[in-house]
Amino acid sequence: MKFYKNEPLILLAVDCIIFGFNGESLQILLIKRGFEPEINHWSLMGGFVQPEESPEEAATRILKKLTGLENLYMEQSSIFGKPDREKYQRVVSITYFALIDTNQYQHILSDEYKAKWFPIDNYPELIFDHEEMIVSAKRLLRSKAAVYPILFELLPEKFTLPQISSLYEAVYTIDIDKRNFNRKLLSSKLLIKLNEKDKENSKKGAFYYTLNRDVYKERIMSFLRYLPSWSIQEQ
Structure with a gap:
């Protein structure tokens, strides 16, 4: 018995906002x-979304199909469902954002989907309401x-202090006092210093660090309080 046969047909889609850091x-x-x-x-x-899938399973499938990577950090962002967002059919889209180190992606980049990385503040005109999706995901x-x-999650397994400060500056669109930022970060005990340097991007060679995952959940707040309060508000 078709209980909902008189209800309108609405397609359910997922769209993935994939943020990367280079x-x-x-x-x-x-x-x-x-x-x-x-x-x-x-x-x-x-x-x-296919009949046998949940929206999250559909997003996971799409991410793997595009990047070839599994177990990415992914989170539901928003829902876009204005009646006129697509002119050919009523489509409601659930958006998910994912975080990825672009270096993990480069070696499997293919031409199948003509995928390309663009700076977050300089990308081409997009279809439908996809730009709104990006803005919403970045805010979240x-x-x-x-x-x-x-x-x-946007950093490689080993990274430098300049990379971390550049990451926070890029996400929050702020200028960071690098000396104080590094001092606060190191005092948080979040990082483990390696006996290895990045000599490609630094004349003196910047030491590599890894995240101390045993303590980062309890120590991250002491570090995040360093950031200007206005930088974490919606912009």
């Missing part, structure tokens, strides 16, 4: 659509990063 700037991963509607236009990676990323250590 060591210097925050990036967004976009694809050039190879199908209609809006063929050859830039967009987020997305797709429809800032809010979450002010409470939880999720930005470390």
